[in-house]
Amino acid sequence: MYFILELLKNDFFVCFTIIATVLYLLLTKNHGYWASRNVKFIRPLPLFGNSFSTAFSIAPAYKVQQEQYNSLKGQRYGGVWGFWKPKLLILDPQLIEHIMIKDFSYFTDREVNSDVETDPLSRHLVNQNGNDWKILRTKLTPVFSSGKLKTMIQQIMECSDACVELIAQKAAAGKPLEVREEMAGLTMDVIGSCAFGLNLNSMNDPNSKFKKIGKLVFAPSRAGKLRLAMRAHFGFLLKLFRWKRMPSEFGAFVINTVMGIVKYREENNFHRNDFIQLMMELRKEEEKQLKNGNISKIVMDDNTITSNAFVFLLAGYETTASTLGYVLYELSTNPEIQEKVYKEVEDVLKKHNGEITWEALNEMKYVEMVITETLRKHPPVIAVARQSVRPYKIPNSDLELPEGSVIVIPIYSIHHDPRYYPDPEKFEPERFSEENKHKLVKSTYLPFGDGPRICIGLRFARMEMKIAIAKLIMKYKFSLNSKTISPLQYSEKTIFLVPIGGIWVDFIPRTHNKDEK
Numbered sequence: 468m469y470f471i472l473e474l475l476k477n478d479f480f481v482c483f484t485i486i487a488t489v490l491y492l493l494l495t496k497n498h499g500y501w502a503s504r505n506v507k508f509i510r511p512l513p514l515f516g517n518s519f520s521t522a523f524s525i526a527p528a529y530k531v532q533q534e535q536y537n538s539l540k541g542q543r544y545g546g547v548w549g550f551w552k553p554k555l556l557i558l559d560p561q562l563i564e565h566i567m568i569k570d571f572s573y574f575t576d577r578e579v580n581s582d583v584e585t586d587p588l589s590r591h592l593v594n595q596n597g598n599d600w601k602i603l604r605t606k607l608t609p610v611f612s613s614g615k616l617k618t619m620i621q622q623i624m625e626c627s628d629a630c631v632e633l634i635a636q637k638a639a640a641g642k643p644l645e646v647r648e649e650m651a652g653l654t655m656d657v658i659g660s661c662a663f664g665l666n667l668n669s670m671n672d673p674n675s676k677f678k679k680i681g682k683l684v685f686a687p688s689r690a691g692k693l694r695l696a697m698r699a700h701f702g703f704l705l706k707l708f709r710w711k712r713m714p715s716e717f718g719a720f721v722i723n724t725v726m727g728i729v730k731y732r733e734e735n736n737f738h739r740n741d742f743i744q745l746m747m748e749l750r751k752e753e754e755k756q757l758k759n760g761n762i763s764k765i766v767m768d769d770n771t772i773t774s775n776a777f778v779f780l781l782a783g784y785e786t787t788a789s790t791l792g793y794v795l796y797e798l799s800t801n802p803e804i805q806e807k808v809y810k811e812v813e814d815v816l817k818k819h820n821g822e823i824t825w826e827a828l829n830e831m832k833y834v835e836m837v838i839t840e841t842l843r844k845h846p847p848v849i850a851v852a853r854q855s856v857r858p859y860k861i862p863n864s865d866l867e868l869p870e871g872s873v874i875v876i877p878i879y880s881i882h883h884d885p886r887y888y889p890d891p892e893k894f895e896p897e898r899f900s901e902e903n904k905h906k907l908v909k910s911t912y913l914p915f916g917d918g919p920r921i922c923i924g925l926r927f928a929r930m931e932m933k934i935a936i937a938k939l940i941m942k943y944k945f946s947l948n949s950k951t952i953s954p955l956q957y958s959e960k961t962i963f964l965v966p967i968g969g970i971w972v973d974f975i976p977r978t979h980n981k982d983e984k
């Protein structure tokens with residue numbers, strides 16, 4: 468003690484050096500992690516690992532991913548650090564297939580950064596892990612079955628009709644429209660209707676509270692992104708400071724809205740074709756089983772119903788809006804593809820008396836290919852992660868991962884790897900045609916993830932997008948307005964692919980489609 472006091476008195480510089488050295492050693496403690504396992508790695512920074520430029524919005528996340536992917540080329544996997552936590556980036560599609568599908572039992576979990584105790588809206592499918600996730604996923608899977616989705620077509624059509632009408636009013640002024648914003652209005656109304664049974668009319672309401680909630684998560688903001696990174700890597704602070712995913716005011720709004728809907732329906736025996744109704748029916752079934760002694764507790768309690776309605780909103784709103792925005796961008800810049808889409812929709816609708824039905828949607832094969840290629844080129848979620856629940860030996864290697872290891876699948880980079888998609892920047896729906904499908908390499912198409920934890924809403928999203936495209940293309944020709952920065956450049960302020968300056972499209976009314984509905 469005496470020695471330390473003397474040192475402090477006499478030699479500030481020595482003290483500073485000792486403290487700095489101890490700090491440095493602490494902050495770089497993990498930096499030998501991958502080298503000691505013979506894994507090629509991307510050199511990390513003290514404390515920030517390889518997260519500095521994304522956390523502080525210096526470079527777009529997809530670009531950072533591309534740099535890491537390219538410098539690890541030739542490897543099946545490589546080491547990176549999310550702040551101080553070592554993570555394994557997987558480049559080899561066969562290994563991706565192992566992790567996401569074949570050896571899924573080792574990788575059932577996601578790295579979760581919410582605390583179910585302090586955050587009442589966090590008990591949902593995206594956050595749940597282990598057996599809790601399995602039980603919830605099994606219960607919610609039938610909610611997205613073809614039978615249930617079919618019953619929602621009418622609601623989606625009504626929202627799409629309102630969108631077409633609104634675009635007609637706006638386009639009449641001869642001005643271009645920012646399509647991501649327009650499509651965000653549409654997808655929010657669709658999710659409002661199909662998840663909550665509400666007529667949100669957010670396309671007409673710039674102050675829609677639901678839209679504000681969606682934007683809290685997805686809109687570009689440096690602070691928001693830093694908060695996200697902090698949440699992901701300093702989870703213990705969540706508990707300590709009782710941090711919630713969103714301001715309490717919004718949380719209370721979502722809880723009150725959902726609980727109000729549930730109470731009204733229970734009291735008035737009111738039914739509607741939407742996700743809340745389906746979850747209420749699951750609860751009723753559980754209550755029966757509880758009475759009969761077949762189960763010991765209710766899974767679909769108020770908290771679980773609210774959290775999942777909320778996650779359908781978060782997961783289904785921006786992803787779908789963003790994809791529709793990119794579809795309109797690609798169709799505007801590729802007029803021959805646009806014409807082919809128009810012809811297909813026109814032909815299919817003629818066969819079905821102008822009605823958009825489940826069967827008609829299934830016949831729109833080229834529209835499907837266009838959506839598939841859009842999601843390949845512009846995946847809204849650029850990476851997914853898994854966490855091992857027990858030790859795992861990477862097949863055909865000596866690498867043994869301990870329990871709790873985090874695996875990252877770089878979706879964007881795989882989708883843009885010319886070995887799997889030649890000329891990757893070219894928009895080419897034919898890659899996914901019946902004749903060409905067999906050339907695709909397994910586990911290289913991942914916009915919805917893969918395996919048992921694949922996006923539960925993917926068929927809902929595809930149906931919604933097909934309806935919107937069919938409705939819009941029967942009314943308008945799309946042309947890219949010069950206000951759009953093309954080729955697109957992406958914002959560094961968000962982890963999602965958000966084009967700087969937006970996507971501006973001129974909507975030119977078609978004049979020869981009087982028979983269409």
Ligand code: HEM
Pocket residue numbers: 592593604778779780782783784786787790846847848851852913914915916917918919920921922923924925927928
């Ligand atoms: C174009 C639209 C969409 C895209 C690109 C997309 C993408 C994704 C991705 C990449 C995942 C992670 C999968 C994994 O880890 O393997 C995911 C999970 C999820 N998505 Fe989507 N999604 C979309 C639309 C939707 C919609 C419309 C809903 C609900 C209505 C939804 C609900 C969910 C849920 C609940 C999960 C978590 C599944 C689980 O962990 O079991 N998504 N999505």
